[in-house]
Structure formats: structure tokens, C-alpha cells
Amino acid sequence: MKELIKKTEVIILQGMDYRETSRIITAFSEGFGRIKLIAKGVRNPKSRMAAALQSFVNAEIVFYKKETSEIYLVKEAEMVEFFWDIHNNLLRFNYAAVIADFLSNLVATEQVSKILYRYSLFTLHRINQGKKEDLPFILTQFLMKSASIIGFRVELEKCTACGRKGFSPHYFSNPKGGILCEKCRKSDLHAVEMSKSVYHFMKKGWEHEEAGYYQKMRTEDFREVFLLFSNWFNYHTHRTLKTLDNYIKGKPFDIYYRTIESKE
Numbered sequence: 001m002k003e004l005i006k007k008t009e010v011i012i013l014q015g016m017d018y019r020e021t022s023r024i025i026t027a028f029s030e031g032f033g034r035i036k037l038i039a040k041g042v043r044n045p046k047s048r049m050a051a052a053l054q055s056f057v058n059a060e061i062v063f064y065k066k067e068t069s070e071i072y073l074v075k076e077a078e079m080v081e082f083f084w085d086i087h088n089n090l091l092r093f094n095y096a097a098v099i100a101d102f103l104s105n106l107v108a109t110e111q112v113s114k115i116l117y118r119y120s121l122f123t124l125h126r127i128n129q130g131k132k133e134d135l136p137f138i139l140t141q142f143l144m145k146s147a148s149i150i151g152f153r154v155e156l157e158k159c160t161a162c163g164r165k166g167f168s169p170h171y172f173s174n175p176k177g178g179i180l181c182e183k184c185r186k187s188d189l190h191a192v193e194m195s196k197s198v199y200h201f202m203k204k205g206w207e208h209e210e211a212g213y214y215q216k217m218r219t220e221d222f223r224e225v226f227l228l229f230s231n232w233f234n235y236h237t238h239r240t241l242k243t244l245d246n247y248i249k250g251k252p253f254d255i256y257y258r259t260i261e262s263k264e
Contacts, residue, residue: 006065008032009080011120012057013100017043024071025053028103030117033110037063039074052077056086056096058121083128095127095135099142101243106233107150116149136222143229144202152236154178156203161187170194172228174235198224223248
């Protein structure tokens with residue numbers, strides 16, 4: 001049985017208790033993609049690895065990689081960065097949970113993408129430090145760009161059937177992978193009409209790192225954006241992001257977003 005000692009930087013996505021003192025951990029790594037780990041004895045009060053293996057922690061780990069196993073044993077773990085505000089603010093935590101859900105469910109096991117790793121880490125920094133009213137924008141931009149990185153880019157520039165540009169209204173088609181014009185809508189009777197504000201918001205999302213331009217977006221607009229993404233991901237992967245669906249259904253999106261609005 002071949003066993004190799006490997007070292008990589010990771011984002012800890014989630015964990016579950018295993019037996020009396022251990023945990024099974026899902027992490028997204030820079031060098032090996034999404035991996036599953038077992039940390040033996042990590043729940044012991046004297047464990048030196050406990051802090052580094054919490055959810056939403058950026059850590060550097062050393063682990064034993066066995067060719068015959070899908071779960072790798074953690075040998076060492078050292079914290080690189082702890083996202084304090086994500087851990088101590090429920091709103092930020094819930095947005096970060098969508099990032100973890102995306103990486104856990106839509107990225108193939110051990111699909112390596114250093115670009116996606118770095119962008120995910122960058123997004124967690126933004127969720128941790130950004131203004132609360134900017135969080136829906138930050139999440140939307142992550143979903144758009146990360147989907148593109150793993151091969152599910154949405155076409156928003158031209159009709160995916162005839163190639164026409166500069167038309168309105170826009171209909172979003174999951175099978176076609178983007179927008180359809182009025183004339184081509186008949187090629188997908190399930191295509192959904194996009195509101196003008198949502199279309200322009202998503203189109204500009206590729207170009208802007210700053211969130212200020214979206215100020216006219218409403219709660220209903222963000223819900224529409226997330227519903228489009230939820231259906232898009234489900235169509236192509238047959239998987240549902242439960243955390244994203246919570247926002248669509250108004251829990252906790254409505255509650256927290258209205259709290260933000262009331263404070264402005």
C-alpha cells in the first residue's frame with residue numbers, strides 16, 4: 001500500500017464528529033482540490049490541531065495520502081488565518097456557508113484549481129471584512145465567476161441561439177447556457193424572463209470588483225438572481241445548494257437583509 005506525506009494549504013469547509021475524539025473534515029485545498037480528512041484525537045482538549053481544523057479557517061496541513069483510501073489522515077495542522085467576523089456574526093456566517101456548500105457539492109473530488117482556491121479565499125476575506133449591505137453582491141459575483149471556472153459560464157452578451165446582441169427582454173435558458181431573445185425563446189419554452197435590473201446587474205458583475213454600482217437592487221432582485229443560479233446548478237449537476245435555497249425562501253435572507261436596510 002503506497003502512502004505519501006503531502007503538504008498543502010486548505011480552507012476548512014465543514015466537519016463532523018467521528019467516534020469519541022476524532023473528526024472527519026471536508027476541505028478545499030490549493031494542491032489537491034476538495035479532499036476528505038480524518039483528524040484523530042482532535043476533539044481532545046489538549047489537541048494542538050483543534051483550532052486549525054474549524055470550519056472557515058485557512059490552514060496549512062500535512063497529511064498521509066493513500067492511493068487506496070478516499071479519506072486521508074491529518075498528521076499536522078497549523079492555522080494560517082481565522083475569519084473572526086464570519087465566526088462571530090450570523091449574517092456573515094450564512095453567506096460563507098454558501099461558499100462552502102458550492103465547494104463541497106459542485107466541485108468534483110480532487111479537482112484541482114488554484115484559481116478557484118485563491119478566488120474562494122479572496123471571497124471569504126470580502127465576506128469577513130466587507131460592508132454587510134455588500135454581501136449579496138459579493139456572493140453573486142462568487143457564484144458567477146466560480147461557475148465559470150468549473151465550466152458552467154453563463155452567456156449574457158448575446159442570444160445563445162442566434163447570436164443577436166442588444167435586445168430586450170432577456171430570457172434565461174438552462175439548456176442553452178444563457179440568454180435567449182424573444183424570437184428564439186420558442187427553442188426553450190421553460191426559459192424564464194429576467195427583470196431588467198437583474199440582467200444588467202449580472203452582466204456588470206463580471207466587470208466590477210466594487211459593490212457600489214448595484215445600490216438600486218432590491219431584496220426581490222437578489223432572490224431572483226439566486227433562483228436563477230440555483231436552477232442553473234441543479235440542471236447541470238443534479239445537485240441543490242441548500243444554503244442558497246434558504247435565501248430564496250426568505251430564510252435567513254429576508255430577515256437579515258431587512259435588518260441591514262433598517263439600519264441604513
